[in-house]
Amino acid sequence: MSDWWRGAVTYQVYPRSFQDSNGDGVGDLPGITRRLDHLAGLGVDAVWLSPFFKSPMKDMGYDVSDYCDVDPVFGTLADFDAMIARAHELGLKVIIDQVLSHTSDQHPFFAESRKDRLNPKADWYVWADPKHDGMPPCNWLSVFGGPAWQWDARRKQYYLHNFLTSQPDLNYHNPAVQDWALEVMRFWLERGVDGFRFDTVNYFFHDALYRDDPADYRVKKEPEGNPYGMQYHIFSKNQPENLLWMERIRKLLDEYGAASVGEMGEAHHAIRMMGEYTAPGRLHQCYSFELMGYEYEAAFFREKVEGFFKGAPNGWPMWAFSNHDVVRHASRWAKHGDNIGDLAKQAASLLLAFEGSVCLWQGEELGQTDTQLDFEELTDPQGINFWPEPIGRDNTRTPMVWDASPHGGFSTVKPWLPVKPEQAARHVAGQAGAQGSVLEHYRQVLAFRNGSDVLKAGKSRFLDLPEPILGFVRGEGEGALLCLFNLSPVALSVTVAGVEAPTGPSIHAVLQGDRLTLGPNAAAFLPVSGTVAVHA
Incomplete structure (x- = not known):
């Protein structure tokens, strides 16, 4: 197969916030199709779409109720096919999210599974009996706060949810679940996608003995805003069976010549795990949140990049400074520069000079900053649950700003999240063709990387x-x-x-x-x- 992904630059699109085409305040697939020329002109190789599948939207599409259809808020399957066709006309590859470690609680499989302990889907989710005192089987925590176990009175059992209670975890110890997930992937591969980004790729399997996660071995001066970070998650996720599952996925992808990237959601040894997950016969590439924190020191960047290739000479990383889950890097690193524009341009040059593949988050090519939102403006359950700290994810997910018109040219009506003056000042129309702008610098450095064999593969x-x-x-x-x-x-x-x-x-x-x-x-x-x- 072609190694087009090796050293490639992928641009992440958050469909809700990219372009509204029908005036409902929410971005959609036809809007993405309309704006693909911007991505082609930027010089990226691929576009990654965050979830657009049918969903109750409790977690903005990361709670899927139908994996083989488009949610009406984003359009139709025909709209998706048109978007794929246009992207390919422009020479862009298309990677789509696959959120397969859990479903929505509105998925028909879960509705059946929770009826009783004997139905055909009874063991498709992670169910466990209570302890004798009624407590959950172990101390695992949810990323979104509280225990990772929710009581269900119908089965008189707990079910596992690593995220919201409305996002029950699938049981990948059941081979039928794996077979189903592969068929979901095949559905989209047959529609022409060029690969997948796998959400929470290290969460598929849990410890079958339900052993307690120990406390984090790193010394903490005080409790964290989110107690999830106070545990060392060696049993609730990161199981060795995960790696065998990656190999099954890779075999399917190789049938189609498709590529993969995994999200390594892990605060311990993430660089090492990126290497394990991208060993030959597993995922093509993997990214973590290691470069999405507040560190901006030479020794830090050297440790991460050099450390990956020393530990995994046959693996392959994807580096990113921002995405839909973290504070934008122009805001995180603001103290390291006197000018946001210069800092944003340096970050572009730095990221695109790293050995490996690269992922850009929509709007970073404008030097976009995080939006300061009031509590009443939030939609993100993580931001609401942990208000005011840690900062939620709505702040980075506000709409793309295309021009100086109302709502930044994103929509003709009030958008689902506001476009505030600081963000509105940084728009595509105002930077396109403007010498010294962040956008033109991104175009320049991307063209330089695309024309340099050593920057792509050296x-x-x-x-x-x-x-x-x-x-x-x-x-x-x-x-x-x-x-x-x-x-x-x-x-x-x-x-x-x-x-x-x-x-x-x-x-x-x-x-x-x-x-x-x-x-x-x-x-x-x-x-x-x-x-x-x-x-x-």
């Missing part, structure tokens, strides 16, 4: 440099590049040898003789001409 060699300078060489011999970044708002300079003047999408970088000045939030791409040496 190995990385990190240099020993003091903070806040991050440096690494991509590739070897002719075409190799030295990539240098000043991760601070203060100008610095270094002595360099074996390189030519900064090229491509370099910003705030000037070479005079052997002295390279790196301005605030500088990014420098220097062609290698000899033996590279850099001294601070």
Whole structure:
């Protein structure tokens, strides 16, 4: 099969927030089709669609009630087919979410499963008897707060839900469940999708003995806002059977030449697990939340990228700085720059210089920031349950801003989440063609990456440099590049040898003789001409 995914750049679209085509305030598939030209012009290789399947929308589509149909709020299967056709015309691959570790409690399978203990779907979900004192079988917690067990009076048993109580977990210890999930994938592969993003890919299997998760071994000064983070989840998820299931998935994907990416939802050893899940015969690539926190130090980035390839030389990562679940990086890292635009441009250069594949979150090409929402404006159950901290996910999911018209050109009516003035100021029409804009910088750096074999596939060699300078060489011999970044708002300079003047999408970088000045939030791409040496 083609390795188009290796080193590719994928753009994540959140359908509710991309483009409303019918004036109901919610984005939809025809709206996505209308805006695909923007993605093709940006220079990405693929588009990943968050869920658009039939759903009660208790978790904005991550609670699926019909895996083989489109929710009416987003359109129809015909709209999906039209979107796929247009994407392929533009040379874009299409990856769609698969939320298969749990269903909605409105799914017909769960309605049948909860009737009694003898029906054909009785063991399709994770059911467990109570302890003698009526308590759940173990101490597992839900990501969304409280126990991961919900009592059901009909069966007189608890069912497992790693997320909302309305998102019961499927029982993947049952081979029939695995067979069903493969058929769901086959349905969409037959419709022409180029691959899948697997939600919570390490959650499929649970410990069949229901052993308690231990406390997190890392010292905590005080309780966390979400107690889920106070456990070390070695039994409620991350089971070895997960890896065998990845191999079954890979065999199906290979039939169609399709690609895969897994979401590694894990706070412990996530980089190592990304390697395990992308070993030969498993997923093609995997991403985690390791680069989606508040760290913005050279040693941190080096540890994660270098650490992945040292631990998993045959694996493949997908790196991302933001997505639909976290605070946008332009907001998270604001203190590391005096100018949001410069910080956003440096982040683009940095991310797109990393060895591996890359995923961009809609709006980051505009330098978009998080939206400050009032409690009354929230729709996200996570944000509501843990108000005011940790911050929920609505803040990053507000509508894409296309122009200066009301509601940012997203809709003709009040959208499902507001477009506030700070976000409205950063729009596509205002940045397109504007020299020095964040959008034009993204286009430039994407074009540079697309034209560079070493940035797409070259190995990385990190240099020993003091903070806040991050440096690494991509590739070897002719075409190799030295990539240098000043991760601070203060100008610095270094002595360099074996390189030519900064090229491509370099910003705030000037070479005079052997002295390279790196301005605030500088990014420098220097062609290698000899033996590279850099001294601070």
